[in-house]
Each structure stands twice: as C-alpha cells, then as structure tokens.
Amino acid sequence: MSAEKLLQETLALRGSSLNEAPLSLSDVQSRARSIRRRRTACAGVGALAVVAAVAAVAVPVTLSGTSTKSVAPATTGPSPTAKATLNMQEEATIPYVESGTLHMPDGFSYTSKGSPITGVVLVGGHPVVTTTKDGQNTVATTIGDLSSPATAPAVASADGKVAAWVDPDNDAVMMSTASATAPLRFGTVKSGTTDDRAQVVAVTGEDCPRVCTVFVNVTGTASGGDTVSLVGTLASVAGSDSPPRWTPLVPGDAHLESVDDVTGTVAAGTLSVDEFPASDADPLCVADGIVRWSGVVDLQAGSELWRTCSARNLDVSPSGAYAVGTPVESDGLGPRRLLLFDGQGSDLGGLGDDGSTIMDSAWEDDTHLLLAMLYDDGVTWKLMRYDVVSQEMVPLRVLTGKPEDYKTLVLP
Numbered sequence: 001m002s003a004e005k006l007l008q009e010t011l012a013l014r015g016s017s018l019n020e021a022p023l024s025l026s027d028v029q030s031r032a033r034s035i036r037r038r039r040t041a042c043a044g045v046g047a048l049a050v051v052a053a054v055a056a057v058a059v060p061v062t063l064s065g066t067s068t069k070s071v072a073p074a075t076t077g078p079s080p081t082a083k084a085t086l087n088m089q090e091e092a093t094i095p096y097v098e099s100g101t102l103h104m105p106d107g108f109s110y111t112s113k114g115s116p117i118t119g120v121v122l123v124g125g126h127p128v129v130t131t132t133k134d135g136q137n138t139v140a141t142t143i144g145d146l147s148s149p150a151t152a153p154a155v156a157s158a159d160g161k162v163a164a165w166v167d168p169d170n171d172a173v174m175m176s177t178a179s180a181t182a183p184l185r186f187g188t189v190k191s192g193t194t195d196d197r198a199q200v201v202a203v204t205g206e207d208c209p210r211v212c213t214v215f216v217n218v219t220g221t222a223s224g225g226d227t228v229s230l231v232g233t234l235a236s237v238a239g240s241d242s243p244p245r246w247t248p249l250v251p252g253d254a255h256l257e258s259v260d261d262v263t264g265t266v267a268a269g270t271l272s273v274d275e276f277p278a279s280d281a282d283p284l285c286v287a288d289g290i291v292r293w294s295g296v297v298d299l300q301a302g303s304e305l306w307r308t309c310s311a312r313n314l315d316v317s318p319s320g321a322y323a324v325g326t327p328v329e330s331d332g333l334g335p336r337r338l339l340l341f342d343g344q345g346s347d348l349g350g351l352g353d354d355g356s357t358i359m360d361s362a363w364e365d366d367t368h369l370l371l372a373m374l375y376d377d378g379v380t381w382k383l384m385r386y387d388v389v390s391q392e393m394v395p396l397r398v399l400t401g402k403p404e405d406y407k408t409l410v411l412p
Contacts, residue, residue: 090396092383093364095120095127096372097410098399102127102142110142119153120412121163126178128163130154139165144179152199157208164200164214171198173216173234173244175209184209187234187244193220201258211238215249217258229257257292285309294325296345306345314341317366322388324351324361324369333357333374333406340388351386353393362411372409374401381408 095104097117102110104127112131115138119130127142130153137150150165157164162175166189174183186209189198197219205212213235222228234244285291294314295307311325324338327350337352338361352358353373360372364385371384371393383397401408 090385090394092370092385092396094362094370095122095412096362096370096383097407098383098397099401099408102129112140116407118407118410120410121154121156122412123156123160123163123176123178125160128154128156128176128178130165137165139163139174139176139183141176141178141180144177145181146176146183148174148176148183150174151197155200155203157203157205157212159206159208159212162203162208164203166198166200166216171196173200173214186214186236188246189216189218189232189234190246191218191220191230191232193218193222193228193230196220205236207238209236212236214244231258296323296343308341308345308347310347311339311341315361315363317363317369317388319366321366322348334359338369338371348388349391351391351393353382353384356382359406360409360411370396370411372411374406374408378403383409 091105092103093105095102097103097120100111100116102112102117102120104110108127110127110129112129115131115133117129118132118137120127122128129140129142130150131138131140137152139148139150139154140146148165149168151168152165154163154165156162157175162177162184164173164175164186166172167174171189173186173189175186176183189196191198198216200214201217202215203212204215213233216232216234217229218232219227219229231249233247233249235247236244285293292312293307293309294311296305308325310328312328314323314325316323321343323341323343325341326335327337327339330336334357335352336357337350338358339350340348342348351369351371356373356375358371359374362370364370367388369386369388371386373382373384374380375382379400379402381397381399381401382395385394385396386392387394397409399408
C-alpha cells in the first residue's frame, strides 16, 4: 500500500477525506511556534508516525476513537564524551557542507558563488542546494542551471526524483529534477490565512510528481488577527487532470501544529490541545495555557504508542528503532546534548561533548548519527559520528570557522 493511500485511509477513519471541505481556522487556532525543520530523508520505516511536540503525558489523544495510554515522562542519563584517539580519517557517508563547500561521499565537491550553502538534498544521486543571502533563500541545481527563490531549504521526495520547495511570491509548491533549467509548479497552498509563511517539510510517493503527496507547514494570521500554525497536504493522483487540492492534516482530536519529518508512514511534528486544564499538566508541557507533547503515533492503527515531556523535535532513524530529540530546556544557539530514545519510547540517555553546542544532526544509518558541534571558543567545529550501540563519539573533522558563522557545518 502506498504512503498516500495509507494517509488517506487513516484520515478517513475520523471522518475527513480529500473530498471534504477544509476545517475552519477556529478548529486549528493556536499560537505560532518556531519549528526546526528536520531535513533528514530516511527510508524503509514501519507503520509508525513520530509526532514531536512538548507534551503532557497525562493528556490522552484520541485517534480514530482510540484513547492512548499514559506513559511516564522519560528521564535522562549521562552523556558520553568524545574520544580524541579514534580515527580522524573516516569519511561521512552522507553529504555535508564544510565552510561553504559541499562534500559528497564519492569525493565530489561544489562551492556556491557569493552565497553560503544552507541546505542540501540528493535528487537522482545529484545534490540540489539551497543558498541564503540577506535572509533570502535560493534553490539551485549543481548540474543544471536552475535558480529559484524559496521560503526555506528544498526537500527531496522519498523516491529521490525531485526536490520541492515553496515560492515566497505566490505560495506555490515548486518541484525540480537535478538537471532541470526551470521548476515545475505542483500546486498552491490555500490555508485560509494571510501573511503566510509556508514551507515544504516532506514529499512522499512512488512516482513524483505524477503520484505524490507534499506536506506543508503554514504559520499565518487568522481573520481575527491571531497567529495560527497548521499542516496541510497537496496530493497528485495518477490519471487525474485535476490540480492537487489543499487538505488540512488532522491526525486525531489534538491539533497538529507542524510536521518536522515524514518518511513513508512516519511523521515527526507538533501536537497540542488547548482545552485540557493546564494546571493538571507537567510544567514542561505547558506554554501560555496550551499543552504540547512529543510522542509516537501508529497511523495505521490510529493510536499513540508513546510520549515524553522531556524532548521536542524528534528525529527518527531509518527503521524507526531509535529517535533523538532536543531537551525542552534548551535555548540559545542550540542544545548542549540530544536525548536518545528507543522505538518503544524508553529513554537511553543523553549524547553530546563537554563544552560544545549541537548545531545540527542527521542520521547516517539506523545506528549512526552525525553531529555538527560548535565549541565554546566560538570558532572550533567538529563533525562527529555517534554510535547508538557502543555509545562512542568519533571525530571525523576538526576545523576552525569564523566568529558568529553558525553555518560552518551544515548537514542534510
């Protein structure tokens, strides 16, 4: 069964379908929240959806009429430190950007002219990059002549055939192959809000753009003047001449504010409820009277499997066996450590290196995580590989960046 078909059948369980009228903004109204988009594109995940937020474990969320089981919040353990004696010559197995130059596992390198690279995805085996200058993003192909404005870095489709992004001038989702000279207009975001800030977070499908679903986060202003955050999809259907229709994504009774990552049937995002008494919730889960949580949801069964109050922005490994998240108390440039969970939500402790901030992370495979770490002197960076089984941290690169250059290392 395709991911699109599974998504449609799951949403139909609670009475919504692609043919149903969009929900009113009063159903999705919520305060805006800055969401860090997870750019890792994993593959082969089982029928789970990881839904990341900051949440009260005492709050049951009903999905398709099934109540979840309350689970105690996770605790954290000690952080393993880096081992400086390990092999410094090992290479990363996924692309990364170092001091403005893109490095590929096969030895290919690419340097953008004039603007730093702030994002990279693989399309047809070739990198498509996003550069940023003066707050403006541009998507560019490295083997073609395409250059297109974007609200955020481009995202690769699950089948690896296209990159997708939102054009800031018309709220249109654009797509491109690695060698295209001009983008394809896929569909238009119609959220019902004004002053939208929309960005593509994932593209699933078996033959994109002919058959695929695009997941889009939107933050905008409702008719009453309040700021709202919501998620919707644009889906194309084989053999249909109709343009993709904007459909609000509503997995259960809680409000889905944003999605950080979708792989097959796995989605990492933010859920909230505002009618639950905040006084009964864990203080870590409450902000301005709204309760948010991180948890794992099985879309096929329509039930939530586990949740935690200690982490947000969950990012799962390719098979769903592990997940990492940012501690809720993190602020400033980034977290000092990440929290690691297994596929059942058990806390496996924290990971990090003393005297450093984790600026970016990405899964290499199911048991290895790459970390871009900035040390407290403000210029020393390390590209580290963490093994979730041995709990060892291996430095792959050590370099000196420029002061206040927080994109010295960029991971996909």
